[in-house]
Amino acid sequence: MSTFTFDGGPVPFRPGQTVGAALVAAGRPAWRTTRVSGSPRGIFCGIGICFDCLVTVDGEPNQRACLVRAEPGQTVTTQEGTGHEHD
Amino acid sequence: MSTTDVLLIGAGPAGLACAATILAHSDLSVVVLDAGHGPGGQYWRQPAPAAGPNALVPGELADLHHDQTTFAELLQEVQRGRAEGRLELRSEQHVWSLVPVGDGYAAHTVDRAGGPSRTAGSTTRARAVLVATGAYDRALPFPGWDLPGVMTVGGLQALLKAGGVAAGRRVAIGGTGPFLLPVAAGLARRGSTVVGVYEANRPTLWLREARAVARNPAKLGEGAGYAGTLIRHRVPVRTGRMIVAAHGTDRVEAVTVARLDRAGRPVVGSEHRLAVDAVGVGWGFTPQLDLAVTLGVDRRPDVAGTEVVAVDDLQRTSRPGVYAAGEVCGVGGAALAVAEGTLAGAAIVADLGRGAAPESLVRQGRRSVDRLRGFADAILRAHPVPAGWADRLEPQTVVCRCEEVSYAAVRAAIDERGAGDARQVKQLTRTGMGWCQGRVCGYAAGLLTCGAPGPAVERLVSAPVPLGALADAAAGSDD
Amino acid sequence: MTRAVIVGAGIVGAACAEALTRHGVDVVVVDRNPVGSGTTSRGEGNILVSDKGPGAELALAQLSRRAWLEVGDLLGRERIELEEKGGVVVARTGAGLDSLHAFAEGQRAAGVTALDVADPLALEPHLAPDIPGAVHYPEDMQVQPVLAAAELLAAAVDRGATFRGGLDAHAAVTDSDGSVSGIRAASGEVLEADVVINAAGTWGGEVSERLGAPVPVLPRRGFILVTEPLPPLVRHKVYSADYVDNVGSSDAGLETSCVVEGTRRGTILIGASRERVGFDTSLSVTVVETLARQAVTIFPFLARVNLLRVYRGFRPYCPDHLPVIGPDPRAPGVIHACGHEGAGIGLAAGTARLVSDYVTGGLTATTAGEWAALLPDRFAGLNKEARQQA
Numbered sequence: 001m002s003t004f005t006f007d008g009g010p011v012p013f014r015p016g017q018t019v020g021a022a023l024v025a026a027g028r029p030a031w032r033t034t035r036v037s038g039s040p041r042g043i044f045c046g047i048g049i050c051f052d053c054l055v056t057v058d059g060e061p062n063q064r065a066c067l068v069r070a071e072p073g074q075t076v077t078t079q080e081g082t083g084h085e086h087d
Numbered sequence: 088m089s090t091t092d093v094l095l096i097g098a099g100p101a102g103l104a105c106a107a108t109i110l111a112h113s114d115l116s117v118v119v120l121d122a123g124h125g126p127g128g129q130y131w132r133q134p135a136p137a138a139g140p141n142a143l144v145p146g147e148l149a150d151l152h153h154d155q156t157t158f159a160e161l162l163q164e165v166q167r168g169r170a171e172g173r174l175e176l177r178s179e180q181h182v183w184s185l186v187p188v189g190d191g192y193a194a195h196t197v198d199r200a201g202g203p204s205r206t207a208g209s210t211t212r213a214r215a216v217l218v219a220t221g222a223y224d225r226a227l228p229f230p231g232w233d234l235p236g237v238m239t240v241g242g243l244q245a246l247l248k249a250g251g252v253a254a255g256r257r258v259a260i261g262g263t264g265p266f267l268l269p270v271a272a273g274l275a276r277r278g279s280t281v282v283g284v285y286e287a288n289r290p291t292l293w294l295r296e297a298r299a300v301a302r303n304p305a306k307l308g309e310g311a312g313y314a315g316t317l318i319r320h321r322v323p324v325r326t327g328r329m330i331v332a333a334h335g336t337d338r339v340e341a342v343t344v345a346r347l348d349r350a351g352r353p354v355v356g357s358e359h360r361l362a363v364d365a366v367g368v369g370w371g372f373t374p375q376l377d378l379a380v381t382l383g384v385d386r387r388p389d390v391a392g393t394e395v396v397a398v399d400d401l402q403r404t405s406r407p408g409v410y411a412a413g414e415v416c417g418v419g420g421a422a423l424a425v426a427e428g429t430l431a432g433a434a435i436v437a438d439l440g441r442g443a444a445p446e447s448l449v450r451q452g453r454r455s456v457d458r459l460r461g462f463a464d465a466i467l468r469a470h471p472v473p474a475g476w477a478d479r480l481e482p483q484t485v486v487c488r489c490e491e492v493s494y495a496a497v498r499a500a501i502d503e504r505g506a507g508d509a510r511q512v513k514q515l516t517r518t519g520m521g522w523c524q525g526r527v528c529g530y531a532a533g534l535l536t537c538g539a540p541g542p543a544v545e546r547l548v549s550a551p552v553p554l555g556a557l558a559d560a561a562a563g564s565d566d
Numbered sequence: 567m568t569r570a571v572i573v574g575a576g577i578v579g580a581a582c583a584e585a586l587t588r589h590g591v592d593v594v595v596v597d598r599n600p601v602g603s604g605t606t607s608r609g610e611g612n613i614l615v616s617d618k619g620p621g622a623e624l625a626l627a628q629l630s631r632r633a634w635l636e637v638g639d640l641l642g643r644e645r646i647e648l649e650e651k652g653g654v655v656v657a658r659t660g661a662g663l664d665s666l667h668a669f670a671e672g673q674r675a676a677g678v679t680a681l682d683v684a685d686p687l688a689l690e691p692h693l694a695p696d697i698p699g700a701v702h703y704p705e706d707m708q709v710q711p712v713l714a715a716a717e718l719l720a721a722a723v724d725r726g727a728t729f730r731g732g733l734d735a736h737a738a739v740t741d742s743d744g745s746v747s748g749i750r751a752a753s754g755e756v757l758e759a760d761v762v763i764n765a766a767g768t769w770g771g772e773v774s775e776r777l778g779a780p781v782p783v784l785p786r787r788g789f790i791l792v793t794e795p796l797p798p799l800v801r802h803k804v805y806s807a808d809y810v811d812n813v814g815s816s817d818a819g820l821e822t823s824c825v826v827e828g829t830r831r832g833t834i835l836i837g838a839s840r841e842r843v844g845f846d847t848s849l850s851v852t853v854v855e856t857l858a859r860q861a862v863t864i865f866p867f868l869a870r871v872n873l874l875r876v877y878r879g880f881r882p883y884c885p886d887h888l889p890v891i892g893p894d895p896r897a898p899g900v901i902h903a904c905g906h907e908g909a910g911i912g913l914a915a916g917t918a919r920l921v922s923d924y925v926t927g928g929l930t931a932t933t934a935g936e937w938a939a940l941l942p943d944r945f946a947g948l949n950k951e952a953r954q955q956a
Contacts, residue, residue, distance in 0.1 A: 001141060014251070016134035016143030021250025029254075029338045029365075030235035035795060035832070036491040040337050042235040043254075044488070044527070046242025047129060048122060049223045051522035052488060060203035062522075062794060062872065066245065067179075068203060069124065069135045082832060084796050084871075184851055195851055381849060490831070504716050507731075511600050514607050514712040517831060522794065524875060547849045547876040551794065555869030557858035 004074035020065030035081035094213035099128020101413030101428035107164035108432025113442030222414035231333030240369035255365025261330035275320035299465035352475030377549035401434035419463030426455035489521020579765035581918035583722035602715035608879025616703035630916025653706030746899035770904030785880035795832030824860035
């Protein structure tokens, strides 16, 4: 099984899936907190329109999990606020 | 920068049909730009191309699709065009601006094919351009709609079609329109328990649409297929009902469903609560008009008051060299998009003087468009947003998900500051100023302020662009 | 009681309404559109002294700055997001730094606080490290223009003013002696007034023709880039020194000089371009790319930040780049208050003071003193062709 890491732990995926699909399949509905209220968010529109599923991939913040292809060895991390809080 | 005769924006049903027509009946060169991982658009959405023993292959998801034959035929044409060097299909390309240049147009694009760390800008110029950018789900706010696990029905469908993933074990589906059914059916086939499909409207509205139904027996058959699946999986389909709240702390755990009265208002005391771990909602679709609006092409209201691109009977817009097909001309589904894309292809080869599509193809295309547009209009009339959609909003319900603007703040802008349209609400409250630029909340903001969708919003930048990519382009043009 | 009709519910019209009602004037504000929906909604919200050399405009900016602080105290600074954030002008070359220092010297003589900054990174830690020097203008401020216009108008309405949205001022009602005694709406409705104030911004030229007192106000297109939301990485209004030259330029072509600033909600605004292309609404990709390049040069971290939105506006400018403020001798009863180019937000509060003084304070064209340079008389020699050429 191919895997990427999410917040340090392995997440399995099938090649062809997006990061978002793999996280949902792994039972994780959220991977971001909003910058005002800190609410958890995950996929909403699923097609790149709503930007709710933003996530940090290999250090690049604000990637749409519903669009980014899952790749073996990728490092995916929960995104807090703007995604640039530690810049 | 690359140059081509014809640029097609969108590789969904409309774009593919247009490409196939141009390839078959002219010697024009074609570039197709698409934001997805491969051709198909939302309707024929596929997993990203992948290899390996465990890779997702389109075949295993075929049962989730409808009319695969047409897709296969169009793909075959496209592949032939690629092999002949006449067509280039570029995936993961996000067009952020389409502007007139000289006697043609230039599409400025963010190339995301290299992955998150390697985005770059590119430009494609063409004499003629087709805007076939499709549509996206229309969502309306309700208490709890920002909980993880609550998605649009299109989001649920995309996870199924492109990822083979059912987003929940117990799923409630709500909203209005025929699209709720295939999504529920797909989830049921993939092992989810669909606790209910809650269609806000009642089938009696369809009684007025007998003519449109009679002319489109295939649509009836398609609907019957989904209904059969839902019956087999014992999925209850309830009309005149609406999901009025989602509950949970860190993710959705339950929904409340209420019955709607004849006026479309939730009936007090009719509520019941259901445990779920995922929710899909959809109130139809909003055409993706950004590129068309900034080009300034004429628009018209559809039968529900949503602005769509106005075209002549060969899909020409008011701007010479700009064509439009598919959902941007009015949401109507894949078969209509294919017919419109075919007509646009015929118009393009004729207008550029580089060939001619057979008269029979054009006649047939026009007949299909006429018949299918009639059905699409019937859907819009039979599936309006119920008058009481906002009755159960709470002051703290988030309206703008990006900027986290509450219903109370939006109400204050309307009631205390006299905001009369979505733009003013935006200026006063930041509703629609975040990442999605109002694509999600704009429809609700329009309904709350003036009871109508309002005019299409102008977005001069139709997709986010890294400033570094723009800066590099500026540096390049100095050389 | 004096009756005033204000044509235009942008920031200038709203500020005039607030100022006039403070002095008991009976005010009706009319606009074709909702409050603050024209150029007011298309700007950064600059209240600047830093970009102006000595003269009438700087004097107005200084008056306006004080007036804005009073308005802020009246309405609540939070409500209109009024912030004394200060401006930092950076030079990009040694020669640029020399001319910036010379410019600042002149401003200091006119009473502006302009502090030479030896270490720009101490003020703005994310600046490019090779910036040779900067000048700090602590008096520069920022306001949220649409909120400010809405609150100013609301304050006026609280004092009895009326706002008539969706009303187009079609023509002046002119008495036999040539003086103006009101306006006629497109519907035929007449609003009687002792004074009619032309606060129509970019459309001030058109309105002035309808009032029989034409002044040359022309559109100058500008684009502003808006980024994704970020933590506060840019503290001041930061701009490159060539901004100072661009503002007063009459060159017809494209001018860009970068102004970068953060907003309360985290987005960064990048302005500002200036083009004289009439009311052409199309997007110039060259402008967007050039502004992005300039911004990334000043703040390298921006290269990884996404542009989410571009907004476009049409600044109202007069050929000599000064606003036109004061009574029009050709049509007694008409007072102009428009043509502020890119400085309308900043100059609005001061403009309202002058208008209020002309209406109720006994100020006249002959006693205007330092404000005489802003009077409409200066265009007396301009015929229509010359205006169009300009």
